[in-house]
Amino acid sequence: MVKEIISIKNEQLKKWKKLQTKKGRLASQQYLIEGFHLVEEAFKTHQQIEAVLYTKHGKEKWNSFLHPFEKSQKVLVSDEVMKKISTLPNPQGIAAVLNLKTDSQLPLNLSGSWLLLDQVQDPGNVGTMIRSAAALGWTGIILGEGSADLYQSKVLRAMQGSHFYMKIFQGDLQDWIPQLKKQGFKIYGTDINKNATPIFEVEKTSNLAIILGNEGSGVNANLLKMTDKNIYIPLSAHTESLNVSIAAGILMHHFKLS
Amino acid sequence: MVKEIISIKNEQLKKWKKLQTKKGRLASQQYLIEGFHLVEEAFKTHQQIEAVLYTKHGKEKWNSFLHPFEKSQKVLVSDEVMKKISTLPNPQGIAAVLNLKTDSQLPLNLSGSWLLLDQVQDPGNVGTMIRSAAALGWTGIILGEGSADLYQSKVLRAMQGSHFYMKIFQGDLQDWIPQLKKQGFKIYGTDINKNATPIFEVEKTSNLAIILGNEGSGVNANLLKMTDKNIYIPLSAHTESLNVSIAAGILMHHFKLS
Numbered sequence: 001m002v003k004e005i006i007s008i009k010n011e012q013l014k015k016w017k018k019l020q021t022k023k024g025r026l027a028s029q030q031y032l033i034e035g036f037h038l039v040e041e042a043f044k045t046h047q048q049i050e051a052v053l054y055t056k057h058g059k060e061k062w063n064s065f066l067h068p069f070e071k072s073q074k075v076l077v078s079d080e081v082m083k084k085i086s087t088l089p090n091p092q093g094i095a096a097v098l099n100l101k102t103d104s105q106l107p108l109n110l111s112g113s114w115l116l117l118d119q120v121q122d123p124g125n126v127g128t129m130i131r132s133a134a135a136l137g138w139t140g141i142i143l144g145e146g147s148a149d150l151y152q153s154k155v156l157r158a159m160q161g162s163h164f165y166m167k168i169f170q171g172d173l174q175d176w177i178p179q180l181k182k183q184g185f186k187i188y189g190t191d192i193n194k195n196a197t198p199i200f201e202v203e204k205t206s207n208l209a210i211i212l213g214n215e216g217s218g219v220n221a222n223l224l225k226m227t228d229k230n231i232y233i234p235l236s237a238h239t240e241s242l243n244v245s246i247a248a249g250i251l252m253h254h255f256k257l258s
Numbered sequence: 259m260v261k262e263i264i265s266i267k268n269e270q271l272k273k274w275k276k277l278q279t280k281k282g283r284l285a286s287q288q289y290l291i292e293g294f295h296l297v298e299e300a301f302k303t304h305q306q307i308e309a310v311l312y313t314k315h316g317k318e319k320w321n322s323f324l325h326p327f328e329k330s331q332k333v334l335v336s337d338e339v340m341k342k343i344s345t346l347p348n349p350q351g352i353a354a355v356l357n358l359k360t361d362s363q364l365p366l367n368l369s370g371s372w373l374l375l376d377q378v379q380d381p382g383n384v385g386t387m388i389r390s391a392a393a394l395g396w397t398g399i400i401l402g403e404g405s406a407d408l409y410q411s412k413v414l415r416a417m418q419g420s421h422f423y424m425k426i427f428q429g430d431l432q433d434w435i436p437q438l439k440k441q442g443f444k445i446y447g448t449d450i451n452k453n454a455t456p457i458f459e460v461e462k463t464s465n466l467a468i469i470l471g472n473e474g475s476g477v478n479a480n481l482l483k484m485t486d487k488n489i490y491i492p493l494s495a496h497t498e499s500l501n502v503s504i505a506a507g508i509l510m511h512h513f514k515l516s
Contacts, residue, residue: 236393
């Protein structure tokens with residue numbers, strides 16, 4: 001028999017509901033993903049799945065997908081319970097609890113193309129940038145302090161499971177940029193300052209990290225001083241800026257090797 | 259004396275509140291913009307401003323900006339009234355009612371670079387694409403049927419006033435694509451089909467229109483048959499797609515002339 005949770009007062013349920021907050025996620029070192037697409041991607045990419053939750057309707061719809069899971073992983077929940085756990089107004093009948101992967105040490109053997117996010121606060125932007133990085137074949141992402149939390153529901157929705165394919169670290173960019181430089185990386189900041197260089201004049205290179213910044217204030221001035229070069233995408237005269245996730249998409253496409 | 263609206267039962271207020279719906283906007287041929295940035299852009303770009311609404315706090319903050327408006331345009335409203343009109347949980351103390359500009363006839367002398375949207379439903383995507391088009395120096399946008407309404411609040415927020423700088427039409431792409439072709443345009447559809455051409459192999463050209471499609475289903479198959487070429491951005495093997503507004507940003511940057 002699989003586990004079954006029908007009461008909204010269940011202790012386990014209360015714990016899972018706390019995964020909606022960053023505090024709750026850190027306390028249990030777990031996070032929640034919702035909907036078939038994400039659960040399927042988690043399974044395909046061999047994530048550590050603590051539990052897969054489904055309603056009666058979900059079981060009917062995804063019965064063959066659910067088959068290979070261990071009994072100890074499977075939890076049948078009532079519609080009411082699923083609604084309680086979910087961050088969506090109309091949850092799909094399937095969700096899963098995964099173990100957090102948080103690397104707070106930067107490895108010593110990095111290479112490839114990396115995106116560094118400095119206080120990008122909008123969860124849709126952070127999620128979309130990670131989705132784009134995966135799609136455009138970039139190696140990884142470093143989420144600097146003050147950026148939206150990787151495991152919150154809006155970021156997860158925008159990532160669409162792309163984080164399962166990416167190297168993602170969270171850390172202080174002030175500390176990590178010098179480490180990347182020591183490892184032979186070129187660091188480009190993005191800046192609208194007149195002294196910055198238009199991207200067409202900048203060489204494409206392997207082992208590259210590009211810093212994108214906060215929606216309102218851009219990349220922190222201290223970080224811009226630590227870069228090899230600061231660059232910009234040429235824009236029309238009257239325009240203030242591109243949305244940061246659009247700028248990231250254009251830059252990642254432009255600096256793609258081959 | 260400027261007009262003053264303090265009662266939430268006021269008839270004029272009821273009319274403005276209806277601008278939150280497409281039906282209401284079409285009935286009065288007006289729409290509402292919120293916040294100082296958008297109202298300032300509307301003023302700078304000489305939009306037809308029916309009314310500028312502000313709270314007492316707004317008047318204190320933007321007094322010199324409000325000065326050049328006609329008395330007949332200015333309406334002081336209570337905080338309660340502003341909250342009623344606004345689509346935001348915490349409205350800024352300023353908003354404006356503008357006249358709709360809807361061109362349903364395609365002019366006969368078009369040129370430049372155009373983005374065609376086929377059933378792009380997410381208002382954030384539509385707004386962001388228009389903001390990118392303006393920033394990247396594209397000429398205009400044609401919103402096909404089934405795309406998010408240009409004048410709804412979420413589209414307006416994402417556009418950030420960029421629509422004041424763009425040519426924007428709304429119409430049936432099935433009818434308009436042949437007209438664009440007659441005017442000498444090249445039409446490129448976006449498609450993930452194997453027969454499509456990677457963008458690196460496609461010539462850049464003036465008088466170009468690129469079609470972007472629905473978030474789930476892409477560009478309508480009938481439209482893809484009407485194009486000169488269907489194109490794609492090469493992506494990593496495991497990835498399904500880019501967000502449509504990111505794809506649009508990359509394409510508009512890639513096919514920019516000069």
